[in-house]
Amino acid sequence: MVLRAPGTFRNWYVNVETPAVRWAGGLDADDLEVDVVAGPDRRCQLKDVDEAEAANAAGEVRDEWAARARSEAEQAIADITKGVWPYDGTWTDFRPDPSWPVPELPANWNQPVPGYTGAGLL
Numbered sequence: 001m002v003l004r005a006p007g008t009f010r011n012w013y014v015n016v017e018t019p020a021v022r023w024a025g026g027l028d029a030d031d032l033e034v035d036v037v038a039g040p041d042r043r044c045q046l047k048d049v050d051e052a053e054a055a056n057a058a059g060e061v062r063d064e065w066a067a068r069a070r071s072e073a074e075q076a077i078a079d080i081t082k083g084v085w086p087y088d089g090t091w092t093d094f095r096p097d098p099s100w101p102v103p104e105l106p107a108n109w110n111q112p113v114p115g116y117t118g119a120g121l122l
């Protein structure tokens with residue numbers, strides 16, 4: 001376990017998702033399972049590849065989206081390794097203003113999006 005001062009940068013976490021779709025209640029996207037985690041030393045770790053492969057094998061994520069997810073994860077690893085924005089450290093010291101209120105979810109946050117088909121997952 002690495003001890004660090006409270007509020008210090010711990011890692012980037014890239015959650016690979018379908019492109020977000022805007023609707024009256026906000027934004028929706030589907031998680032494509034695979035994630036990338038990288039610490040301040042920029043060493044990258046792929047997470048949940050097994051879950052992504054299982055979702056693809058089960059037909060929950062089409063081949064096209066599975067391939068895009070792998071490609072996006074590989075691009076994130078390349079960008080993190082090179083220190084390309086937003087992995088250049090620009091936001092690693094960001095702290096929200098403590099006076100900001102905690103936002104509340106709208107009542108319709110989990111309603112199905114009219115016409116949304118999971119960005120073509122099925």
Ligand SMILES: [Mg+2]
Pocket residue numbers: 015016031032033034035048
């Ligand atoms: Mg994920």
